[in-house]
Amino acid sequence: MVRTRFSRRSLLQTSAAGVAAAALPFGRARAQADLVIGAVYVGSKVDFGWNQAHAVAMDVIRNVPGVTVLEEENVPETDAVAQSMESMIQLDGANVILGTSFGYFDPFMIDLANRFPDVQFRHAAPLWDAARHPANLGSYFCYLNQAHYVNGVAAGLSSPTGRIGFVAAKPIPTVLSNINSVLLGARSVNPEATVQLIFTGDWSLPVREAEAANALVDAGCDVLTCHVDGPRVVIETAERRGVRSCGHNASQYELAPNGFITGAEYKWETIYRLYADAFAAGEALPNVVVGGYHNDMVQNTPYGAGATEAARQAADEAIAALRNNEPIYVGPLYDNRGNLVIDRPMDNLDPELDGMNFLLDGVIGSIT
Amino acid sequence: MLGTAPPGVAMAKAKAPLRLGPAVEVVVIVTGALLTAAAIFSLFLLAIGHSPVRFFELVYIGGFGSSFSFQNTLRRAAPLILTGLAFAIPARIGLTMIGAEGALVIGALAAAALAVPIVTQGWPVALTLTAMALAAVFAGGLWTGFAGWLRHSRGVNETISTLLLAYIATAVLFFFVEGPLRDPGSANRPSTMPIGRDYMIGTLPGTNVHWGLVAGILCCIVLWLVMSRTTFGFAVRLSGGNPRAALAQGLPVGKLVVLCAAIAGGLAGLAGFFEVAAVHGQANAALVAGYGFTGILVAFLARQNPLAIIPVAILFGALAASGGLIQRRMGLPDASVLVLQGTIFVTLLAAETLYGRFKIFRPRGDER
Amino acid sequence: MDLTDSALFTVLVAMLGGAIRVSTPFLFVAVGECLTEKSGRINLGLEGNLVLGAMVAYATSFHTGEPWLGVLAAGVSGIFLGLIHGTLCSLPRVNDIAVGIAMMAFGTGLAFYFGRPYIQPPAPLLPSIPLGNWTGIPSLQRALEINPLFFVGIAVALLMSWFFRSTRWGLIVRTTGDSAPAAKAMGVNVDLVRILATASGGFLAGVGGSFLSLYYPGSWNEGLSSGQGLMAVALVIFARWDPIRCIWAAFLFGAAGAIGPAFQAIGITQGFYFFNAAPYILTLFILASSARSRSSAREAPGELSIVK
Numbered sequence A: 001m002v003r004t005r006f007s008r009r010s011l012l013q014t015s016a017a018g019v020a021a022a023a024l025p026f027g028r029a030r031a032q033a034d035l036v037i038g039a040v041y042v043g044s045k046v047d048f049g050w051n052q053a054h055a056v057a058m059d060v061i062r063n064v065p066g067v068t069v070l071e072e073e074n075v076p077e078t079d080a081v082a083q084s085m086e087s088m089i090q091l092d093g094a095n096v097i098l099g100t101s102f103g104y105f106d107p108f109m110i111d112l113a114n115r116f117p118d119v120q121f122r123h124a125a126p127l128w129d130a131a132r133h134p135a136n137l138g139s140y141f142c143y144l145n146q147a148h149y150v151n152g153v154a155a156g157l158s159s160p161t162g163r164i165g166f167v168a169a170k171p172i173p174t175v176l177s178n179i180n181s182v183l184l185g186a187r188s189v190n191p192e193a194t195v196q197l198i199f200t201g202d203w204s205l206p207v208r209e210a211e212a213a214n215a216l217v218d219a220g221c222d223v224l225t226c227h228v229d230g231p232r233v234v235i236e237t238a239e240r241r242g243v244r245s246c247g248h249n250a251s252q253y254e255l256a257p258n259g260f261i262t263g264a265e266y267k268w269e270t271i272y273r274l275y276a277d278a279f280a281a282g283e284a285l286p287n288v289v290v291g292g293y294h295n296d297m298v299q300n301t302p303y304g305a306g307a308t309e310a311a312r313q314a315a316d317e318a319i320a321a322l323r324n325n326e327p328i329y330v331g332p333l334y335d336n337r338g339n340l341v342i343d344r345p346m347d348n349l350d351p352e353l354d355g356m357n358f359l360l361d362g363v364i365g366s367i368t
Numbered sequence B: 001m002l003g004t005a006p007p008g009v010a011m012a013k014a015k016a017p018l019r020l021g022p023a024v025e026v027v028v029i030v031t032g033a034l035l036t037a038a039a040i041f042s043l044f045l046l047a048i049g050h051s052p053v054r055f056f057e058l059v060y061i062g063g064f065g066s067s068f069s070f071q072n073t074l075r076r077a078a079p080l081i082l083t084g085l086a087f088a089i090p091a092r093i094g095l096t097m098i099g100a101e102g103a104l105v106i107g108a109l110a111a112a113a114l115a116v117p118i119v120t121q122g123w124p125v126a127l128t129l130t131a132m133a134l135a136a137v138f139a140g141g142l143w144t145g146f147a148g149w150l151r152h153s154r155g156v157n158e159t160i161s162t163l164l165l166a167y168i169a170t171a172v173l174f175f176f177v178e179g180p181l182r183d184p185g186s187a188n189r190p191s192t193m194p195i196g197r198d199y200m201i202g203t204l205p206g207t208n209v210h211w212g213l214v215a216g217i218l219c220c221i222v223l224w225l226v227m228s229r230t231t232f233g234f235a236v237r238l239s240g241g242n243p244r245a246a247l248a249q250g251l252p253v254g255k256l257v258v259l260c261a262a263i264a265g266g267l268a269g270l271a272g273f274f275e276v277a278a279v280h281g282q283a284n285a286a287l288v289a290g291y292g293f294t295g296i297l298v299a300f301l302a303r304q305n306p307l308a309i310i311p312v313a314i315l316f317g318a319l320a321a322s323g324g325l326i327q328r329r330m331g332l333p334d335a336s337v338l339v340l341q342g343t344i345f346v347t348l349l350a351a352e353t354l355y356g357r358f359k360i361f362r363p364r365g366d367e368r
Numbered sequence C: 001m002d003l004t005d006s007a008l009f010t011v012l013v014a015m016l017g018g019a020i021r022v023s024t025p026f027l028f029v030a031v032g033e034c035l036t037e038k039s040g041r042i043n044l045g046l047e048g049n050l051v052l053g054a055m056v057a058y059a060t061s062f063h064t065g066e067p068w069l070g071v072l073a074a075g076v077s078g079i080f081l082g083l084i085h086g087t088l089c090s091l092p093r094v095n096d097i098a099v100g101i102a103m104m105a106f107g108t109g110l111a112f113y114f115g116r117p118y119i120q121p122p123a124p125l126l127p128s129i130p131l132g133n134w135t136g137i138p139s140l141q142r143a144l145e146i147n148p149l150f151f152v153g154i155a156v157a158l159l160m161s162w163f164f165r166s167t168r169w170g171l172i173v174r175t176t177g178d179s180a181p182a183a184k185a186m187g188v189n190v191d192l193v194r195i196l197a198t199a200s201g202g203f204l205a206g207v208g209g210s211f212l213s214l215y216y217p218g219s220w221n222e223g224l225s226s227g228q229g230l231m232a233v234a235l236v237i238f239a240r241w242d243p244i245r246c247i248w249a250a251f252l253f254g255a256a257g258a259i260g261p262a263f264q265a266i267g268i269t270q271g272f273y274f275f276n277a278a279p280y281i282l283t284l285f286i287l288a289s290s291a292r293s294r295s296s297a298r299e300a301p302g303e304l305s306i307v308k
Helices: A005-013 A050-062 A079-092 A102-115 A145-158 A173-189 A206-218 A232-240 A268-280 A309-323 A351-355 B007-014 B020-047 B052-063 B067-092 B100-121 B125-154 B158-178 B212-229 B231-241 B243-248 B253-280 B291-301 B306-330 B335-354 C002-038 C046-064 C067-090 C096-118 C138-143 C148-166 C168-178 C180-185 C190-214 C228-238 C243-265 C272-276 C278-290 C293-299
Strands: A035-040 A067-072 A096-099 A120-123 A137-142 A163-168 A194-199 A223-227 A244-249 A260-266 A288-291 A298-300 A340-342
Touching: A035 A050, A035 A079, A035 A268, A050 A067, A050 A244, A050 A260, A050 A268, A067 A079, A067 B306, A079 A096, A079 A102, A079 B052, A079 B067, A079 B306, A096 A102, A096 A268, A102 A120, A102 A137, A137 A268, A145 A163, A145 A173, A145 A223, A145 A244, A145 A260, A145 A298, A145 A309, A163 A173, A163 A206, A173 A194, A173 A223, A173 A309, A173 A351, A194 A206, A194 C243, A206 A223, A206 A232, A206 C002, A206 C138, A206 C243, A223 A232, A232 A244, A268 A288, B020 B052, B020 B335, B052 B067, B052 B306, B067 B100, B067 B125, B067 B212, B067 B231, B067 B253, B067 B291, B067 B306, B100 B125, B100 B158, B100 B253, B100 B291, B125 B158, B125 B253, B125 C278, B158 C228, B158 C272, B158 C278, B212 B231, B212 B253, B212 B306, B231 B243, B231 B253, B243 B253, B253 B291, B291 B306, B291 B335, B291 C096, B306 B335, B335 C067, B335 C096, C002 C046, C002 C138, C002 C148, C002 C168, C002 C190, C002 C228, C002 C243, C046 C067, C046 C096, C046 C190, C046 C228, C067 C096, C067 C190, C148 C168, C148 C190, C148 C243, C168 C180, C168 C190, C180 C190, C190 C228, C228 C243, C228 C278, C243 C272, C243 C278, C272 C278
Parallel strands: A035 A067, A035 A096, A096 A120, A120 A137, A137 A288, A163 A194, A163 A223, A223 A244, A244 A260
Antiparallel strands: A260 A298
8 A cells, every 4th residue: 555644644634534635626627517426336225234324325415405416226346337437427417426335446436537537536445545546536434443343342341251243244354354343342341352253255145144143143152243235134133043233334223122232334424515515615525535433434323222331331432532533453463363463553544454454363263 | 940951951051041031020029029028118117107208218318329328338238248159059059058157257267367477477468368368268168168068977957057156156256366366455355466457458449348349249250150151050050959860960969068068168258358358457256247147138039149149238238328327317226127127038038939920021932 | 072072063053053944945946946847847037036025025024014924925926927937938939948037137126126115124024933942952942943934845845746746737747847749638738737837836936035034034135035046946957856855955055055154153264165155066066976867867857948
């Protein structure tokens, strides 16, 4: 990763967003035009998960005067996404394109940004690099692992055994960071806590997710959480098995009236609102908008019946600490094969963490 | 079919000049079927409170309405031509191979894997691409050739074996791109090492359509010639129509079965090569995009005729290309296009029954 | 040593539980397709029935509060798709494999379109029967919590086996599937038999879908089936058109599907992609090592386009 620590820092200091030096004044060619914002989703808008989180946020800015929202769902990370985005530009006059799936970025959005310099492209993952990528492209991301850390804190104090089960789709850094954050959160209140991990291998495999959840409960886990597209199956399976659960992506509060502890939720609307506001004020769209608790980009679901009083208190304190930018990853930390992987306190948004490829000591599982 | 006609007679028949009658018949029946499908789908649209006129206007605008739209259609059609052929060719010898998806994935993986050492050694572009293409064709051919061999030597039904192999191919792909072949830089989207812009196949001059389209059309023409004008093609068709007669004539039916299965895999592998060399620039999970399965429908609608596959694939491309526009302008979910596709396919396939029922299309002298 | 034993026990219990929990939709689809194929038709589109059935069952249960009514409604939606398939394929020159794949698009399209409002709200689910209380072992108790549909599926398979072997109608279906001219000579309306067989197969596949949305995993979403219907159709070939063998095939598939999660749960985590692909690898291996072209060809219905 070539992205400098400096640009990241300066961004953080200018409240929620910063304006990267490379950003072009937005909408110069269409100064008086409306904001036509095209959002592309990889799955269904009503998937009760990742895509719905984005779509709900888009609904919030849909009502802003002068903003037109275009949406396309079920667009795979193939040539189809390049075509969909270009179609939004060519046929519907979109001047801002939001790509919400990781695989949209390279090569598709990079190529499009080069071909359409008057259109602003923003992508929902911390990938943009001023040195390598076009100036009309940019990144935005909510670091959900902060909310997963809070999940871990609450789970660690709500779990009688300290054994947390985690159903994950794929061993990629974002997922690994959520797993490790749950572990660190749990260990911050219970040094003996463990996270047992099962990979299903893909983002939406409900039957295998249910099998994995059952296997984890059978293995003795008494809190389940997950990182898959639609967490509903895992949360409901946990509830049926009589164990507690922590949510992911959206509020699953109502799905588990007995065992729900809390959940990690995105607040994409903070970012989308920021885009709309910047546009209304005639300002350039920031190239990079990233954040977590300290700038209102993630949240935790209200505590459910599964959260003990001690858990609620500790979780509230953890949230306050995160708002204060207190770091989650504080070295020395070892991975579960005994290697030293983090030797110092890391800023919660440190780009080095974006390439995470380890499972911390205490996670039972393997990434290959 | 050809029955037990001696080779000479059948060859002469195959070489007979194109008759206008049946060609007109195809056009009339296909048009009629498309109109019927449109009428049925219009009822569906009216029932859910949307305007059919608007809908079909958008299909036209999105699929053919502008130079961009038409290129969009062609780009989406490109992989389907090859996967359509991958079903149609073995179908001629009586094989129902529904696993082109697997050969596509394996071919793409082979191309991308081979590219990694070659590109770092700085081979010339043309040589690199040729080597990649050969690797893809060879790997895809082996993959489904294996299914052909299982059928020939072990009596394993090829429908089930190719489907199983398609699932296994996905597991192989995921294993390699997330394990041994993973580019460390491809953090959240595990991929093989990118081949780099310089090594990617460009687009046709003056368009945004990559060369995979040309390759697909060439394959259609060549295979049409092979199937209709050569001894090999005749032997394949005879073996498909009447294996016993073919055996009695001393044709190596078993070898032909394996060969046809391998050709199918080679074609799908070639499609995989273009996905890597012209679209993604690397191999990753996005390769599993369903082109192989869509190709089955393409082949059936084209009545297994290599030349007819071209327009059918373009129809599929247009429907896919306009799907996004319909979502955006009419607020209809993506599933509505799926319903339309299903309606069109079912109607077109049911219209098969009309062939030969209208006397006016019969060539003179044919009074069946 | 003790650890190995308990790990082995965990895996075996997980496989038993998987066989029971995961196999039911495979069983229903496979047995339904078995009936259809015995009549000489192949319906590759049962994935569409499965998905539409799952959606309809969930929606019905949500609106009426009565999950069993949802099961019935799922079956009816399966009949609807089956009738379209059966009728169209009765027209001369219409290819059943192709129509099946087109119906898959049509069925899943309908399910996705009308299913959007039901992804989030909870609906009443089917109950299960706790059959493992006598064991006193929690994991075994859990594995033996069995949904009535599981037994219904086995009963249907047994019944169908008897139906084929010992009833006049069974003979009619088999004859239709083996030789249409022979059936016609018996005075059988071949098309009607096949339409009914396809509609009945569609019914069973729809019921199989209801198991997914109303029991396990027990909610409706677009990824719910992930190709189980297609795989189940292929399992009929694996089971060589025998309803009883369909039961074993479904069990095997369900049990093998539990290997991936179970291995990871006991700490064997490397190579999880291949453990997760175990059902496919195992099925292919068994096919390759057991299939003998002559015997399987003898068991295949003679009229079936896929084995001609």
